[in-house]
Amino acid sequence: MYTCYTIVNMKNDIERICELLLEMICEFYENDSKARTFGTDTELYHSEIHMLQCIKDNPDLHISAIARKLGITRGAASQTVKRLERKQMIVKEVKQTRGSKVVMRLTPKGETACFNHKCAHERYNTIISEILTDSDKDQLKFLIDFLLQFKKALKES
Structure with a gap:
């Protein structure tokens, strides 16, 4: 029927x-x-781990450049940097160039957190890859288009 x-x-x-x-x-x-420890003894929030990752991926950036890269205010970046210093995830260094500027460096504890954060992202990638492994080109194109349109609609609302 x-x-x-x-x-x-x-x-x-x-x-x-x-x-x-x-x-x-x-x-x-x-x-x-939720706050996570990312393999350390210290809880980190979303904004903190992403700042750590930004510092790791972009060495020698000063606070204003980090704020621009993350799309946050300089004040928010400064507050997050202070929290990360207190948590012993980063240290500030004065970099001598034409004019001296303060840059952030990850401590070994910060490196551990970034490594485990990257592993968490890789787990998501593995889950998604396994789910999509049998999808054909048209199904993947549909999903990509849907997600892009949904993301755009969320930004516009």
Whole structure:
């Protein structure tokens, strides 16, 4: 017997997709907003581990450049740097160039946190790769387009 995919079925599927996507976003947000130790004895928040990663990936940046790179204010960057110093994740160094400037360097503890943060990202990549491994080119293109449109809509709302 031939069954037709009706508008009602499509509406139900779209509603289910919306529910699943929102549940996934909430679950991810809850996980991501928790403080984590990243293999150290010190809890780090999302903004802190991403600043550490920025400092690691961009050596010799001063506080204003770090703020620009992360898209945050200089004040927010300064506060995060102070917290990371107190947590012994970074140290400030004066770099002698034409004019001296203060740059941040990771401590061994900061290096450990960055390494474990990178490992966490690699775990996400592995999970996603395993889920998508049997997808064809059209399915991947659809998913990429959907996610880009969703991201754009979120930014505009």
